[in-house]
Amino acid sequence: MSEQVLTYREALRAGIEQALIDDDRVFLMGEDVGCYGGCYGVSKGLLERYGEHKIIDTPLCESGFVGVGVGAALGGMRPIIEVMTVNFSLLAMDQIVNSAATLRHMSGGQVNVPLVIRMACGAGLQLAAQHSHSWENFYAHIPGLKVLSPATHTDAKHMLIQALADPDPVVIFEHVMLLNTRGDVLENSEVSMEKALVRQQGTDVSLITYGGSLHKALSAAKQLKKLNISAEVLDLRCLRPLDTKAIVASVTKTHRAIIIDEAWLTGSLAGEISAIIMEQAFWHLDAPVKRLCTVEVPIPYPSHLEQAALPQVEQIVTAAQNIMVAR
Amino acid sequence: MTSTPSDKVKSSVAELEDITMPSLGADMTEGTLTQWLVKEGDKVNSGDIIAVLETQKGAIDMEVYSSGTITEILVEPVIEVPVGTILARIALAEPSNKIVKSVVPAVDKVNETSVPVVETSPVNKQVNVLDVKISDVKASPIARRLAKEQQINLTGIIGNGPQGAILLNDLTPLLTDKKQLNSKKLKFAGTTEQNMRNAIAVAMTKSKQEIPHFYLSVEVDITSAQQWLQQQNQTSPPEDHVILLALLLKALANSLVKYPKLNGFYQKDISQSDLPQGDHFEQVSAIHIGNVISLRQGGLVVPAIHDVDKLSITELMQGLRDITERSRSGHLRSSELMDATVTVTNMGERGADSVFGIIYPPQVAILGFGKVRDIVKVVNDDMVIAQVLTLSLSADHRVIDGMLAAKFLNYLAKKLQKPECL
Structure with missing residues (x-):
């Protein structure tokens, strides 16, 4: 399989471009996606290359343009809607939850909504409390949606294409801290978008995570290896539906689980995953499940406080050492 | 549950x-x-x-x-x-x-x-x-x-x-x-x-901390006992030879029949932990003597010979050989380690003149036999050479008083003067 090295941003763009080329029904719509090239620069240059019928700038009205996206999808198009960040998506939540996610059900299966909504998420860029949150779990709560969290460059490119092929609405979360990182992009997707992937094999403890926390878990695993702890890193990739089989398989192997989730602890996906482990892998556990989540405060602006609020590599290492203490 | x-x-x-x-x-x-x-x-x-x-x-x-x-x-x-x-x-x-x-x-x-x-x-x-x-x-x-x-x-x-x-x-x-x-x-x-x-550390520390030990000793003339042994052993094959320890154990058993207060267990009332009211001494009629046997690889075991008062010297001797052998080969029976009512520590020929042991709970007494030594003794204004050993007793003062302990030791010493009656 040939591969190329791209930044995460370029990988996202490559995915959008391929979708635009492959399928005439695909278009990109959102705030500043055209002239400005996207708030995070993902769609830079696309307006020039594909024209204003494919790359559409919208007014600052999330409920409006997401609603238009739902309508376009119902009308047979394959819209990619960019909501600048998950923080603003609350304004479009009615369209996403009450319309996109429910119309197949409400119509008795007569219509479906093949809509893809991309949004940036995560903290770390000093954008303060209104621009830094991780609410993947809000969307992962909603039946009728699929929720993706591409953490690798290959997934950044290919998950969009897989999402567009899905007949139902898919929400994709792009972690802002990944945008400038460089990584290999495989020519094809590794597996279906709904499968979790073991990014690092291990036998002692499962580090279960997704999105922006994956690279933290991987560096923690590296450090743990030096401490003679073999950590398995499971990249969930898809937050709805969760790949429970992969979670159970990993915990069955390692008997210990640490879930790293850049969301607030209470009501987090980490809690959901922990519950799945209790229900399906309880008799394989050799230690209590541990959750590492963001401190329950609005994400602070000052860099040191922002970093202190987020789950960090050192915490993962410590948690793994603690969970292994009686080995 | x-x-x-x-x-x-x-x-x-x-x-x-x-x-x-x-x-x-x-x-x-x-x-x-x-x-x-x-x-x-x-x-x-x-x-x-x-x-x-x-x-x-x-x-x-x-x-x-x-x-x-x-x-x-x-x-x-x-x-x-x-x-x-x-x-x-x-x-x-x-x-x-x-x-x-x-x-x-x-x-x-x-x-x-x-x-x-x-x-x-x-x-x-x-x-x-x-x-x-x-x-x-x-x-x-x-x-x-x-x-x-x-x-x-x-x-x-x-x-x-x-x-x-x-x-x-x-x-x-x-x-x-x-x-x-x-x-x-x-x-x-x-x-x-x-x-x-x-295990020894735990048991001995506990014993020394909990049991108010007191100690007495008596030097006992065993010349006649040694002579008697010599006579006995002359006429029997080496494998049937009787050693002094067997006599000592037998004399001890007989003395315990007379002084049963040294034979038994001091029971702690677990339910009331610190209150001594619930504690009591439980006298035992059977006389099972625990023998401290040091192991070659280090450490010791204290297997008991059962009903020593009812055994003949020959049977007792067999019992001694048996537990010594099995202590070292690792085939002691659980009962032998569980039910000693009193313990003996014997220093033997290479040991010390006297030994004051630490009581093995819940027993209330441990007898020590020092090594046999020759002394000059005054008998009828004459100097004679006699063989003696020091009998020592560590006793639990919660159960036994000094006078009783002294009477017991002297009785034991007296018994040893007539080995043929043992």
Whole structure:
């Protein structure tokens, strides 16, 4: 399989471009996606290359343009809607939850909504409390949606294409801290978008995570290896539906689980995953499940406080050492 | 512990008795079952050896104290459990007239929730002064699942997890694979000495801290005893030779018949822990003398010779040879380590002039025999050479007073003057 090295941003763009080329029904719509090239620069240059019928700038009205996206999808198009960040998506939540996610059900299966909504998420860029949150779990709560969290460059490119092929609405979360990182992009997707992937094999403890926390878990695993702890890193990739089989398989192997989730602890996906482990892998556990989540405060602006609020590599290492203490 | 309906059914069969991990002395807190010599359905008689234990005192043959049929084997070797843990059940051949009935409900094969501590046989009751707490066993889910699958009883396994929880790794050495069994045994060999050292440390510290010891000694002329021995041994083959220790033990046993206050157990009332009102001395009619035997590899064991007062010198001599041999080969029987009523420490020929031992709880006295020495003695204004040894006594002042102890020692010394009457 040939591969190329791209930044995460370029990988996202490559995915959008391929979708635009492959399928005439695909278009990109959102705030500043055209002239400005996207708030995070993902769609830079696309307006020039594909024209204003494919790359559409919208007014600052999330409920409006997401609603238009739902309508376009119902009308047979394959819209990619960019909501600048998950923080603003609350304004479009009615369209996403009450319309996109429910119309197949409400119509008795007569219509479906093949809509893809991309949004940036995560903290770390000093954008303060209104621009830094991780609410993947809000969307992962909603039946009728699929929720993706591409953490690798290959997934950044290919998950969009897989999402567009899905007949139902898919929400994709792009972690802002990944945008400038460089990584290999495989020519094809590794597996279906709904499968979790073991990014690092291990036998002692499962580090279960997704999105922006994956690279933290991987560096923690590296450090743990030096401490003679073999950590398995499971990249969930898809937050709805969760790949429970992969979670159970990993915990069955390692008997210990640490879930790293850049969301607030209470009501987090980490809690959901922990519950799945209790229900399906309880008799394989050799230690209590541990959750590492963001401190329950609005994400602070000052860099040191922002970093202190987020789950960090050192915490993962410590948690793994603690969970292994009686080995 | 909650009893399940099936427990009640079992308990209602009144003739069942629990076979528990014996306390082979106050210093023993747990033992390891290494092998069953019986299986479910086997008929056994009181005194039969039914299992091999690995303890801090080395390998011990475990006896059964009732006759009947083994109905249930509840734990599988190799497993370490606290003293008092139910290992098996026996359906009694005859109705038991024992006062203490089992009050421990039947334990499920995979029960992990409690440590049964109630001693059911009178022998155990006498010597067990340990207060093993009933507590919930903490174990990880996978440890519990594995325990169930492998029929491992989790009670008594020392967990290395948080709050002592039993984790997967605590169980893996116990899995009953032959290979693992062997490696486990090897591991024992390496640690027995340290275990024994620790056990001695715990027991002796406890004894010295709890028991108000006092000490007296008497120098006893054993010239006539030695002469008598020489005469006896001249006419018998070397393997039947009687040694001085046999005489000393016999004289001690006879003296204890006269002074029974030194023979028995000081029982602590566990329920009232610190209040001495509940404590009491329990005089024992049987005279089982524990003999301190030092082992070549270090450490010591104190196996008892039973009913010494009823044995002839020849039988006693056989008993001495037997326990010495078996102490060193590792085939002591559990009863021998459990029921000594008094202890003797004998310094022998290379030892010291006198020895003041530390009482082995719950006993109340330990006799010390120093080495035999020649002295010049004044007899009828004449100097004669006599052989003497120092008899010493460490006694528990909670039970025994100095005058009684002195009378006892002098009586013992007097007995030794007429060895032919022993």
